[in-house]
Structure formats: structure tokens, C-alpha cells
Amino acid sequence: MNQIRRKRSDRRPLGRLLSWASDRSVSREDEGDRKAPSPEAGGGGELDLGWGRVRSFLHKLGSETANGKINLCHCDLTATDLLELGTLLRYVPLLEDLNLSWNDLIGGSLGAVTSHFDHVNRLSALKLSGCRLRPQDVDALGNALSCLPSLHVLDLSWNAALGGGGLRGLVGKLQPSLTQLHLVSCELTAADGASLGGTLSSLPGLSVLDLSCNPHLMDGLGELSSALSHTTSLGALRLQGVGLTLGGLNALGEALQSTPSLRLLDLSRNKGLSGHLPLLCAHLSHLSLLETLDLHLSGLTRSDVHALVQVLPSLISLTDLNVSSNQEAGHALHALIPALPLTHMKSLPLNNCELSGESYTALALAVPYLHRVDVSWCKVAGGRLSLLLDALQPAALQELRLSSCELTTNDARHLASACRGGVLSSLTVLNLSYNGSVGADGWSALLAAGGLGSLEELDLSLRPFTSAGCSDWLPALLGALPRLAALRRLGLQRWTTGDKEKLRLEHALKKRNVLLEMDAEEAKEIQHEE
Secondary structure: OOOOOOOOOOOOOHHHOOOOOOOOOOOHHHHHHHHOOOOOOOOOHHHHHHHHHHHHHHHHOOOOEEOOEEEOOOOOOOHHHHHHHHHHHHHOOOOOEEEOOOOOOOOOOOHHHHOOHHHOOOOOEEEOOOOOOOHHHHHHHHHHHHHOOOOOEEEOOOOHHHOOOHHHHOOOOOOOOOOEEEOOOOOOOHHHHHHHHHHHOOOOOOOEEEOOOOOOOHHHHHHHHHHHHHOOOOOEEEOOOOOOOHHHHHHHHHHHOOOOOOOEEEOOOOHHHOOOHHHHHHHHOOOOOOOEEEOOOOOOOHHHHHHHHHHHHHOOOOOEEEOOOOOHHHHOHHHHHHHOOHHHOOEOOOOOOOOOHHHHHHHHHHHHHOOEEEOOOOHHHOOOHHHHHOOOOOOOOOEEEOOOOOOOHHHHHHHHHHHHOOOOOOOOEEEOOOOOOOOHHHHHHHHHOOOOOOOOEEEOOOOOOOOEEOOOOHHHHHHHHHHOOOOOEEEOOOEEOOHHHHHHHHHHOOOOOOEEEOOOOOOOOOOOOO
């Protein structure tokens, strides 16, 4: 019964399975689809009729297909639906992208679709993340991959059954055409990593490999890393939270010498890096094309930062460096910032780094080139925000996050001055939450300044378990709303207001598709269509 339950009231019961002959309730739109050949059908009476059936099936699920894609993500698919879909694949021979992700009732039934893959041999992207796949599903998929010679993207993330040996059904069966393989949070073990490494040699064109959030992968990275020497086209390697050990780190460092085309390397959330980053830095110098290096939440020490400083001159293409949430590193970043290729830098998040005064001052050297600045939870910014604002280039910054920085009323006034000067005219995100020390005069000055026409998100929320009235500066907010034409989200949590003021705010947002975030007793989400 779990296989045929429905979560959507507009879904039909089991009786609709293959009931095309008895189903006489086809809409006029679907009748039109039967008469008009689709690009997928390619003409022909049977295919034209089949195309109408495909559209009718997808319509019942609240989805549709266009440009060679079928997206049934989050559609509450059942085994019955999967069987029905399988019989329809013959009518979409030009299908290129099939997304069945986040349908947790289809586990154990994937073979109902894969047995028909010979009809869609042009499929280039198959996404099955979060489907509770079982070992028999993986076996069925592996047996069907030979029918997909053009498959470039395979996403099996968030399927725990792939770990502990479940991955064996794919080993040796992945097609040489594959360019992206995503296995995020599949509970892969060291043995799984070793077996996966054994098949990477057959994927010479692999450009994206994502094994993040598999904390037990650990030493399996030894054989896996050595296999990376065969993936010379690898451009993105994501190993976030894989439980890197000292042995795995050494093996990974050696493998990086064989991946000169690497542009993105994500090693974040690996506490094993703490104090051992110098072992890896010795190999990073070979990555002259590296653009993004993510090391956030890895327990970096001052010695790790100093080792990174030594290799930065070799990373001439670096544009994004994430060392956020490494608190001890905040006291050594003043040496790192000048070593960056500043004219290329776009993002350097330093939130939750406990920046020292010296490191905060050094950040002003990079700010003129950055598109995103995040120093949230760095108390050193309070009372000194002008140091960064004065270094900004006009219309360059897109995101500014200053949450919990102990900003002062004068800091808000400096922000207002920057707005009037056009420095923040391209800003899309401004997060000033958890800064209750800013007075009403500061908020009023900022909101009345203008110059934020591109702003999409504005967050002025207070800390949890606190509250304050916003009556003194609410008129400035109401007056600013007409100038904030792009605004889509407004955070005002923990601010209190009277009933009349609340009504005025609701009226101001009535015809705006704006998400207003306030405490439940103060306001609700307002999303009215114009």
C-alpha cells in the first residue's frame, strides 16, 4: 500500500496505469498536443499519439517536458508511476535529461524504467538523488548503462544503499562518455572508495567528481586518489566532509600533480586538515588553473595559513578562497591577504574567523576587487566599518554580509553615505542581522539614503530571545520600499510593531512578491500576485 499512496489530492489512483484506451478525459490541450508533432516525437502517427500520452502523464503529476527534458523531481512518484513512465520512454527518443530525484517511494522499482533505456540512447543526464535506491536498483542501473552511450551526468547522491558494497553494481559499467559523477552522502566506506578508484581509469573525460559528505570514506582515498592520475580532464573535485586522514591527505597531494586542469577543489569540513595543510600545499603549486579553493570549517591553524601563503603566488588563476569558520586562522590572515592575486579575486568569505585588527585592516586591500564580502560574527568590524566601505569601488560589490558584527549607529550612517555615493548600487544581498546596537537614527539614515535599487534581500533581524520596537524607523522603511523595486525578501524578526503599523507594512507589500520574515505573532509571509 505504501507504493500506491498519494500525497497530492489531484493525483489519480492505480487505475490510471496504462489506461490510455479507457481514458476519455483528455483535455483539449492534450488533444492539440496529439495533433502537433513535438521535437521529441520527430513526426509519425504513433509517435504523435504517444507524445500526447506523455504530456497527459506528466500533466497529472504537475510536471511537463520541453527541450528534451523530463523533470519529475519532488513529484511523489510511486512504483506504479515508474512502470508507467518506462512504457512511455519509447515516445521520447530524443530525451536528453531525466530527473527523478527526491521521490523516496521508487526505491526497489528502478528496473521498471531502466529496462526501457534502449529507447532513449541519447540521454545525457540522469539524476536519481534522494530516491532511497536499493542494491537491486543499482544493479538494474548498472546493467542498463550500456544502452546510454551518450550519458555525461550521473547523480546518485543521498542514496545510503550505495555504501557498504552497494556501489559494486556500477563498478566497471560506467560509460567512457561520463563527465560528471555525483555521489554525495551515500555512506561510502573505505572499501567503496577503493572499488570506485578501480573504475575511474575507464573515465578519461571525467570533469566533475563529487564525493562530499561521506565521512567514512577516509583511507579509501588512497586507491581512489591514485586513480585520479587517469582523469587528466578533471576540473572540479569535491571532498567536503570525507573524514580526511593523514594517509589520505598524502595520497591526495600526490594525485593532484596529475590533475593540472583542476579549477575547483573543495576540502571543507575536514578536521584532518588541521595542522597538516603544509603536506598538501607542497602539491598545490601544480594547479595553475585553480580558481576556487574551499577550506572552510577545517580547523586551520596559523601554521596552515602560513603554508598557504607560500603557495599562493603559484595559484595565479585563483578567484575564490574560502577560509571561513577557522577561528584560529583569523589571527594570521593579515599575511595571507597581500599574497592573493588580488586583481582576480571575487570572493573571500572571512565570517566567523575571529579576525584580528591587523587582519581586518589587511582585508581593505582586497575589498576593491571582491564581489562578495562576508565578515559576519567578526566583532572587530564594529565601529570600524568605514575602513572597508571607503575601499569599495563603485557598483562592484554584489553581496555584503555583516551579521553579528556589533555595528554602531555611526556604522549605519557610513553605510548610508556609501549608498548615496552609488558605491552599493549593484548590491543584491545586504545582511545586517543581529546588530541590535544600531540605534533608530542609524536605521532611518540607511533606509532613507536610497542607492539600493538592485537589492533583493535585506535582513535587519535581531538575535533570538531579544526584541525591540521599530516604530521610530518604520516610516523610513515604508518610504524606501518604492525605491527597492527588486526586493524579494525582508527579514525583520524580533522587531515589534503596533497593529496599525503592521497594517501599513502589509499594505505596502500587498502587490509586491516579497517574503516578509517576522515572528509569528507579528507578521506572516506576504506573497500576493500582482
